[in-house]
Amino acid sequence: MKAVHFGAGNIGRGFVGLILHNAGYEVVFADVNAELIDALAATPSYEVREVGVGATTSTVDHYRALNSATHEAEVVAEIATASVVTTAVGPNILRFVAPLIAAALAQRDPALPRLAVMACENAINATDLLQAEVDKALADPAFAHRAVFANTAVDRIVPGQAPGAGLDVTVESFFEWAIEAPPFGDEAPVIPEAHFVDDLAPYIERKLFTVNTGHATTAYFGFLAGASSIAEAIGIPEVAEQVRAVLGETKALLVAKHDFDPAVQQAYLETNLQRFANPELADIVERVGRQPLRKLGRHERFIGPAAELAERGLPVDALLRAVGAALRFDVPDDPQSVELQELLSRAGAAAFVREVTGVPDGHPLFERLVAVVAAEQSRRA
Numbered sequence: 526m527k528a529v530h531f532g533a534g535n536i537g538r539g540f541v542g543l544i545l546h547n548a549g550y551e552v553v554f555a556d557v558n559a560e561l562i563d564a565l566a567a568t569p570s571y572e573v574r575e576v577g578v579g580a581t582t583s584t585v586d587h588y589r590a591l592n593s594a595t596h597e598a599e600v601v602a603e604i605a606t607a608s609v610v611t612t613a614v615g616p617n618i619l620r621f622v623a624p625l626i627a628a629a630l631a632q633r634d635p636a637l638p639r640l641a642v643m644a645c646e647n648a649i650n651a652t653d654l655l656q657a658e659v660d661k662a663l664a665d666p667a668f669a670h671r672a673v674f675a676n677t678a679v680d681r682i683v684p685g686q687a688p689g690a691g692l693d694v695t696v697e698s699f700f701e702w703a704i705e706a707p708p709f710g711d712e713a714p715v716i717p718e719a720h721f722v723d724d725l726a727p728y729i730e731r732k733l734f735t736v737n738t739g740h741a742t743t744a745y746f747g748f749l750a751g752a753s754s755i756a757e758a759i760g761i762p763e764v765a766e767q768v769r770a771v772l773g774e775t776k777a778l779l780v781a782k783h784d785f786d787p788a789v790q791q792a793y794l795e796t797n798l799q800r801f802a803n804p805e806l807a808d809i810v811e812r813v814g815r816q817p818l819r820k821l822g823r824h825e826r827f828i829g830p831a832a833e834l835a836e837r838g839l840p841v842d843a844l845l846r847a848v849g850a851a852l853r854f855d856v857p858d859d860p861q862s863v864e865l866q867e868l869l870s871r872a873g874a875a876a877f878v879r880e881v882t883g884v885p886d887g888h889p890l891f892e893r894l895v896a897v898v899a900a901e902q903s904r905r906a
């Protein structure tokens with residue numbers, strides 16, 4: 526069994542690659558980072574070291590590595606004969622990976638079982654996005670039947686790695702991989718550490734609107750409080766209070782929309798607050814807050830739940846405060862932070878809301894978002 530995995534970064538090596546390796550796949554890592562791919566190709570194994578409750582260390586071996594920028598044809602040929610393709614490259618990068626999958630489907634022997642394609646990104650239905658890009662790139666729409674596309678929700682905090690760590694990855698011990706089962710029928714790939722679910726929506730929304738909403742809130746308020754790590758940030762009572770308030774609001778949505786037991790959701794969010802506080806995870810606020818424009822998108826961790834709460838007439842004050850904190854994420858090394866700051870200095874508040882959040886005029890959240898942006902602009906004036 527062979528799996529091609531795009532993105533040999535933190536979650537690629539520390540989670541997806543590991544779980545596929547444990548499932549018995551030969552993993553072919555494909556990445557555009559030449560230094561990383563050369564190191565992987567030259568090294569027979571690397572270690573995934575867990576920190577936290579029940580931590581263990583695993584060795585990943587029996588893999589290969591290809592540079593998908595310089596060896597595109599080889600990557601395409603690998604996909605053409607693989608059982609599984611996964612990605613962990615970031616939602617904005619899926620469109621660059623899609624043409625390679627489309628080319629591989631054209632080459633694929635129609636007698637082979639269908640290729641299982643799963644995007645492991647922090648976004649609602651990221652695989653649908655990838656599928657749409659693959660469809661656009663297909664030479665013949667009939668080749669689409671050679672693949673099955675399934676959405677997934679992946680959860681494991683994998684921070685940036687310390688300089689000098691090489692290929693080894695330090696990760697938290699907690700992990701969860703939920704995959705939607707229906708697209709596969711009775712042909713689901715064998716991945717024992719993942720769980721296949723009939724309806725992914727409650728899983729991905731619970732994950733994104735609890736783990737990632739809480740994480741990003743910790744990062745943005747932590748950044749303002751001068752914290753460098755997420756553990757340090759959540760240890761600041763005023764930051765923790767903002768995070769709890771935000772998670773109280775997203776809990777109300779998750780309970781109302783997906784019928785979660787409130788006590789179970791409360792336990793889930795408490796577990797996540799403990800995950801953020803793990804002092805052994807050297808996770809910095811700049812990583813967790815990275816790409817703030819993406820994080821302020823319409824279906825993302827702040828605006829997604831806030832819009833639905835507002836539509837239901839439920840409170841969104843804490844989420845709006847978190848959006849206000851996100852606007853102050855000023856990190857010169859993060860191109861989206863620079864763009865955000867530049868946009869705030871030149872666009873009107875309403876135009877900013879339309880462009881960045883995608884919330885339309887007349888939506889119950891629109892004027893409230895305009896007020897948050899306008900308040901930030903006057904604070905700077």
Ligand SMILES: NC(=O)c1ccc[n+]([C@@H]2O[C@H](COP(=O)([O-])OP(=O)(O)OC[C@H]3O[C@@H](n4cnc5c(N)ncnc54)[C@H](O)[C@@H]3O)[C@@H](O)[C@H]2O)c1
Pocket residue numbers: 531532533534535536537555556557558561593613614615616618621622645646647679680681682683684
């Ligand atoms: N790190 C985490 O805790 C975590 C957890 C769950 C999900 N995720 C999601 O996984 C994705 C990756 O996150 P990460 O933290 O591993 O980031 P990362 O930056 O460590 O890794 C991304 C990798 O993708 C590679 N890449 C970029 N463009 C590429 C292309 N065109 N083709 C192939 N490879 C390409 C980069 O070189 C890099 O090695 C994101 O969507 C993130 O939201 C991350």
Ligand SMILES: O=P(O)(O)OC[C@@H](O)[C@@H](O)[C@H](O)[C@H](O)CO
Pocket residue numbers: 647679680681682683736737740741812813814815816
């Ligand atoms: O990867 P992002 O930028 O969408 O979000 C940053 C972190 O919140 C994220 O990577 C978490 O560590 C991860 O989602 C935990 O499962």
